[in-house]
Amino acid sequence: MTVAPRRQPTLEEVAERAGVSRSVASRALNNAPHVSPAKREAVERAVRQLGYVPNPTARALATRQTGAAALVVSGEDPSIFADPFFAQVIVGASTALEDADLHLMLCLAASDRGRKRVEELLRSKGADGVLLMALREGDPLAGMAEEAEMPVVFGGRPVGVAPRWYVDVDNVGGAREATEYLISRGRTRVAAICGRLDTEAGRARYRGYRDALLGAGLDPLPPQEGDFTEPSGAAATAVLLKQHPDLDGIIAANDNMAAGALRTLRAAGRAVPADIAVVGFDDLTVAQVADPPLTTVHQPITALGREMARMLVAVINGHDPTPLILPTRLVTRSSA
Amino acid sequence: MTVAPRRQPTLEEVAERAGVSRSVASRALNNAPHVSPAKREAVERAVRQLGYVPNPTARALATRQTGAAALVVSGEDPSIFADPFFAQVIVGASTALEDADLHLMLCLAASDRGRKRVEELLRSKGADGVLLMALREGDPLAGMAEEAEMPVVFGGRPVGVAPRWYVDVDNVGGAREATEYLISRGRTRVAAICGRLDTEAGRARYRGYRDALLGAGLDPLPPQEGDFTEPSGAAATAVLLKQHPDLDGIIAANDNMAAGALRTLRAAGRAVPADIAVVGFDDLTVAQVADPPLTTVHQPITALGREMARMLVAVINGHDPTPLILPTRLVTRSSA
DNA sequence: ACCTAGTCTGGGATCGCTTCCAGTTTCGTG
DNA sequence: CACGAAACTGGAAGCGATCCCAGACTAGGT
Numbered sequence: 234m235t236v237a238p239r240r241q242p243t244l245e246e247v248a249e250r251a252g253v254s255r256s257v258a259s260r261a262l263n264n265a266p267h268v269s270p271a272k273r274e275a276v277e278r279a280v281r282q283l284g285y286v287p288n289p290t291a292r293a294l295a296t297r298q299t300g301a302a303a304l305v306v307s308g309e310d311p312s313i314f315a316d317p318f319f320a321q322v323i324v325g326a327s328t329a330l331e332d333a334d335l336h337l338m339l340c341l342a343a344s345d346r347g348r349k350r351v352e353e354l355l356r357s358k359g360a361d362g363v364l365l366m367a368l369r370e371g372d373p374l375a376g377m378a379e380e381a382e383m384p385v386v387f388g389g390r391p392v393g394v395a396p397r398w399y400v401d402v403d404n405v406g407g408a409r410e411a412t413e414y415l416i417s418r419g420r421t422r423v424a425a426i427c428g429r430l431d432t433e434a435g436r437a438r439y440r441g442y443r444d445a446l447l448g449a450g451l452d453p454l455p456p457q458e459g460d461f462t463e464p465s466g467a468a469a470t471a472v473l474l475k476q477h478p479d480l481d482g483i484i485a486a487n488d489n490m491a492a493g494a495l496r497t498l499r500a501a502g503r504a505v506p507a508d509i510a511v512v513g514f515d516d517l518t519v520a521q522v523a524d525p526p527l528t529t530v531h532q533p534i535t536a537l538g539r540e541m542a543r544m545l546v547a548v549i550n551g552h553d554p555t556p557l558i559l560p561t562r563l564v565t566r567s568s569a
Numbered sequence: 570m571t572v573a574p575r576r577q578p579t580l581e582e583v584a585e586r587a588g589v590s591r592s593v594a595s596r597a598l599n600n601a602p603h604v605s606p607a608k609r610e611a612v613e614r615a616v617r618q619l620g621y622v623p624n625p626t627a628r629a630l631a632t633r634q635t636g637a638a639a640l641v642v643s644g645e646d647p648s649i650f651a652d653p654f655f656a657q658v659i660v661g662a663s664t665a666l667e668d669a670d671l672h673l674m675l676c677l678a679a680s681d682r683g684r685k686r687v688e689e690l691l692r693s694k695g696a697d698g699v700l701l702m703a704l705r706e707g708d709p710l711a712g713m714a715e716e717a718e719m720p721v722v723f724g725g726r727p728v729g730v731a732p733r734w735y736v737d738v739d740n741v742g743g744a745r746e747a748t749e750y751l752i753s754r755g756r757t758r759v760a761a762i763c764g765r766l767d768t769e770a771g772r773a774r775y776r777g778y779r780d781a782l783l784g785a786g787l788d789p790l791p792p793q794e795g796d797f798t799e800p801s802g803a804a805a806t807a808v809l810l811k812q813h814p815d816l817d818g819i820i821a822a823n824d825n826m827a828a829g830a831l832r833t834l835r836a837a838g839r840a841v842p843a844d845i846a847v848v849g850f851d852d853l854t855v856a857q858v859a860d861p862p863l864t865t866v867h868q869p870i871t872a873l874g875r876e877m878a879r880m881l882v883a884v885i886n887g888h889d890p891t892p893l894i895l896p897t898r899l900v901t902r903s904s905a
Numbered sequence: 906a907c908c909t910a911g912t913c914t915g916g917g918a919t920c921g922c923t924t925c926c927a928g929t930t931t932c933g934t935g
Numbered sequence: 936c937a938c939g940a941a942a943c944t945g946g947a948a949g950c951g952a953t954c955c956c957a958g959a960c961t962a963g964g965t
Contacts, residue, residue: 237582240696243921254945259923267943285692290629291921293948297628301674311660315854324647331686336695337675338637341663350667357622358577359672461856492858499860518651520829522799524835524860558779579951590915595953603913630920750936 242283245269251279262287302326302545303393304361305351305544307367307374314463316489317517318534319366322388325538328363333546335361342547344372349393355381362545364388370431387457388541395514398405398548401539404434407530407561408441409448411484413513414528414563416449420482420510426494427456429488435461438486463473466493474501477550481509488520491527495568510569526566533559578619587615598623620755637672638881639696641687643703643710647679652797652825654870655702658724661874662700671697671883678710691717698784698881700724706767707842720884724877728769729823734884735888736876736893737860740770744777747782747820747848750783750864750899754819756846762805763792764822771797774822795826802829810837817845818905824849824856827863831904846905862902 248258249397253272260268261276264309268276279285291467293299294526306314323337330337342348354360355377362384368375370392378385387399408425425442428435439456446453451550458471459465467487470493473480491513495505503509505525513520513529518525540557548552584594589608594889596604597612599617615621629635640662642650650762659673660670666673674696677686690696691713698720704711706728716723723735744761751759761778764771775792793809795801803823806829821827828848832840839845841861849865850855856863883890 241921245922247923249947255922256924256945256947260944265924268953269943272944283694286689289693289695290635291628291950292923293626295921295923296951297950311664314660315653317651317654317656320651320653320656323675324650324677327675327683328647328680328912331680331682334686336686336690338676339663339673341657342658343668344664346667347663350670350672353622356620357625359625398581463854464813484827489854495860496858501914518799518825518854522832522855522859524831577951580953581951584915591952592915594955601952601954605913608913624951628953630922630951631953633920640907802932808927 241288243311244285244287245263247276247279247285250283250459252277256452299359299361300334301338302330302362302364302454302542302549303338303351304355304364305338305340305342305366307342307348307365309368310341311341313343313475314341317519318515321367321517321534322345322541323537324544325535325540327538329539329542329546330497333542333549334529335546340389348374349353352377355383358383358543362386362549364541364545368392369429384545386545386548388537392431393434394434395556396415398544398554399558400537401542402434402532402537402559403561405441405444406439407514407532407563408486409445410441410513410561411528411530412442412445412562413449414565414567415482415484415510415512416445416451418510418569421451422450422477422480423451423482423484424454424473424477425456426459426466426473426483426485427563428490430458430460435454435486442484446498459486459493461487461489463489463493463496466490466491470494470497471501474498474503474555482497483509484500484512484514486514488517488523488529489560491529491568492519492523494527495523495527506567508569512569520564523568525568528563528569530563530566531562531564533561572832577624578621580623583608583612585620586619586846587611592603606681612646632810635695635697636670637674637675637795638694638698638700638878638885639687639690640700641676641678641702641710643705643720644700644709645679647677649679649703650677653691653855654823654851657853657870658702658874661871662878663874665875665882669885671876684710688713691699691719694719698722698825698885700877700881703768704728704869705765709889712783712896720881722877722884724873725768728767728772730859731892732871732879734890734892736873736880736895738770738868738873738895739897740773741777741780743850743868743899744775744820744822745781745867745897746777746897748778748781749785749899751818751820751846751848751905752781752787754846754905757787758813758816759787759818760790760809760816760818761792761797762802762821764795764797764810764826766792766794769823770871777821795822795829799825799832799884803833804829806830806833807837808841810834812892818847819845820848820850822850824851824853824859824863824865827904828855830857831859831861831863842903842905848905852900856900856902859904860903864901864903864905867898867900869897887900 281504283356368391427439443453516531520529702724705726763775778788849863852867
């Protein structure tokens, strides 16, 4: 019964077949008012018979809305994206965007080429809004985003400034709680393997560590910087062991580095948690799989993505939502 | 609330400013022939002065090309996407797409809503092409993709049929090699924790295991099915240990499940690899971090994504590339 | 000086949809 | 029964590019 036409049917043809004008057909499709039930029905029938699907591009041109939001992940090279963290953000963002009927474009601003394309996207309004993540200090993307007259929601704050719209996790609080936990269990010589200090997350987590130690009247160690990868955690631990042989606790700025720490400690013959307690941050799969399973600061990553997307949708719809800080929670397993 | 003070300059304005017609300006922009050097220069200057950026939507409408490719990940629920596997595919696909100046749209066809949106995308030609992954047996997406008159490249073959264009990994060969390795090291009672048997990867890897055992004159065990997650690997191992207390080797269909196996074995007091050897598949980070580090079948995941994207670009450009099977390679660490 | 071949140019049609707006119906009310 | 408001309708004007094509202009050959 349904005729398979060569070219895609257009709204014009639908209208003709339904015996109405294009405008009425359009209104019927977008169930806008001012369409009599009879014609609405006729249009629907014609749509069904013709197998009509509206052309998103034409619609976009007319409405000046692309129907898509971009998730931009900044970084020096694409491998940053291999962190399972982003996958979870995407899951959250994707479902929220789906609810708003927006598509998700993914932009890895890793290469120069990638950054250039993001800039073009921003300037050409190639999306209705942008979710911006993993900015480092002095990242040119921050400025571009500012200039672009486009809704931008930040995932995690950029270093130093607080943008108008962002969703972040309570990094300071989480790190503080973890460190306090270590202290409460009698650890007194606790070091921090912190993430890159050119990211706000790296800094904030170190601050949380420092605050906790100072609060307990203990001396914080200077930051031992890693880059959020497992090898960097292993390397940092080696350095720490050499510098402070009497260490009895390590708090890492993420689970990957904590896993690296476990590896080095195992190789060095230090028992975890008997000799040294280790705490991670993120609560990704690796924390559960590690041996021993990691005590870690859980952060609601999927919720982060979801709330970012929701906030973006709100901004797109003309609202002015307030920034959001998501809570963290310490998950105790056996590494501390 | 809508802010629309300074409208973006249009090609028309650029042309006027450069003292040429729209057509010439357009040609100059797309550096097409039939534009004198002088006017080309004038257009470029005008573009610079006005800060003009072409409107991608308008261009898309006129050229009937969206400038985007969609990566569709099928699954029962969004958590499937949490597998770091996909992140790596994305990295590969993203860079290749970047080279072709295509944007990447990410579609998680997990919910009903998600699937419906993918169908719409397919039917409305909302993208220039589609990368389709993680199809299960009887997945409706396969049919939709077939019907849609749109270039579709499969990542991994769907169960049973071989589509026209796909990139896959040598699952059978990889699993066979891993199993043969176990046998060559003197293991004789080897079990397979296989992935979902409604996926081709799950089946193929089991076939590789079976082929190797049969080839060595040993009896393959029936498939112990998992779902590619760590817990399912742990559970499957528990079952195997109960059914076959004399097991001396396990080959898991991916690293996650192998990690689960390690966890159960540790809990059961079996030494790895002394008592039981374990081999994984994928060679993700978890394989390196696991204790003991996993011997596993490395598959070139980023290359998979890259080649899929390249193939898609070829198809979009009117070519008819031949399907590709990427090689795997056994990486020996200490678990076997 | 004239004609031809070749290069440039720019007006206008087109892509498929939304939306404004003026004109037409419909309908309730006094 | 008349009248004004409200509900509908459909023609037409965009949205901002691309691209065809007829005509102008240039240059070279005779």
